[in-house]
Amino acid sequence: MNGGAFSPFVTAVVVTHNRRELLIEALDAIGVQTRPPDRLIVVDNASGDGTPDLVRDRYPHAELVELHVNTGGAGGFAAGTARALDTPTDTTALIWLMDDDTVPEPGALEALLDAWERSPRPPTLVASRVVWTDGRDHPMNTPRVKPGASRAELAAAAEAGCTPVRSASFVSVLVDAAAVRERGLPVADYFLWNDDFEFTTRLLRGRTGLYCPASVVVHKTRTFGGADADPGDRFYYEVRNKLWLFTRSRGLGPAERLLYAGSSVRRWARTYARSRDRATLRRGLRAGFRDGVRRRPRPTEDVISGAARRYDP
Numbered sequence: 001m002n003g004g005a006f007s008p009f010v011t012a013v014v015v016t017h018n019r020r021e022l023l024i025e026a027l028d029a030i031g032v033q034t035r036p037p038d039r040l041i042v043v044d045n046a047s048g049d050g051t052p053d054l055v056r057d058r059y060p061h062a063e064l065v066e067l068h069v070n071t072g073g074a075g076g077f078a079a080g081t082a083r084a085l086d087t088p089t090d091t092t093a094l095i096w097l098m099d100d101d102t103v104p105e106p107g108a109l110e111a112l113l114d115a116w117e118r119s120p121r122p123p124t125l126v127a128s129r130v131v132w133t134d135g136r137d138h139p140m141n142t143p144r145v146k147p148g149a150s151r152a153e154l155a156a157a158a159e160a161g162c163t164p165v166r167s168a169s170f171v172s173v174l175v176d177a178a179a180v181r182e183r184g185l186p187v188a189d190y191f192l193w194n195d196d197f198e199f200t201t202r203l204l205r206g207r208t209g210l211y212c213p214a215s216v217v218v219h220k221t222r223t224f225g226g227a228d229a230d231p232g233d234r235f236y237y238e239v240r241n242k243l244w245l246f247t248r249s250r251g252l253g254p255a256e257r258l259l260y261a262g263s264s265v266r267r268w269a270r271t272y273a274r275s276r277d278r279a280t281l282r283r284g285l286r287a288g289f290r291d292g293v294r295r296r297p298r299p300t301e302d303v304i305s306g307a308a309r310r311y312d313p
Helices: 021-029 051-058 072-084 108-118 151-160 177-183 194-203 233-249 254-274 277-295 299-306
Strands: 008-016 041-047 064-067 092-100 103-105 125-131 173-177 209-220 308-312
Touching: 008 021, 008 072, 008 108, 008 308, 021 051, 021 103, 041 051, 041 072, 051 064, 072 092, 072 299, 092 103, 092 108, 092 177, 108 209, 125 194, 125 308, 151 254, 151 277, 173 177, 173 194, 173 233, 177 194, 194 209, 194 233, 233 254, 233 277, 254 277
Parallel strands: 008 041, 008 092, 041 064, 125 209
Antiparallel strands: 064 308, 092 173, 103 209, 125 173
């Protein structure tokens, strides 16, 4: 086990875009954690609703990272994580990542840290249980047990009250800053969709990831649904980013690429079959396939440095 001397430095990173009221709920919930984070970073993705002034006035303790263009969730988490890496190196540094529509229950962070400490195998990340507004597990953010997990892995995770996972979402996940320094930031050019899957599979390849049901957060999406819900125009990002992930990411091994590629194609087929606007999905498929094959993601440092207006201490 990690032992009783476990005293990490935790930085919370919240990414927001034009959702003031949801952001207030998220930040207020972070502020009443039974074990509060040591540092709070808010990344504003070029909001036009006065979000930066809100953060400065209402949450003066927060560090505000303003981006002058909307870089999507991928760019926001890349910028926030890059800022969070500026932490002391003589202690365990952890980064707690979440969207602005994520409302953690008061004990959410404490439960993540408890699982981290109790785990016989030092984890690289621990993910929360994500529920919708009515308390049901949210299918969009429910990690699956790691495929092919050994009995030893299952038993070790169970000692911490967890199950082993191969990936997680950006809806409340605690990650090891040292692993991020080693394996890199989220890929900012994904813009949205699959950025968290690529990032967490890359961090977890050959390492331990845990799903902690004792840590509960509410994901306030407009509707309740999974990844096969009709995405409309956003289907472009699903296709392009999956092609980038399967052909250019170091997150998956060869067998995993085949497994997840097959799963993605089946999910696309279900989405198409249920859609009422198949023409939009066909356009997204064509454009996403074209750009996924012909282009490669721009370097993350270029994306976030070009978008950053200033960093306010």
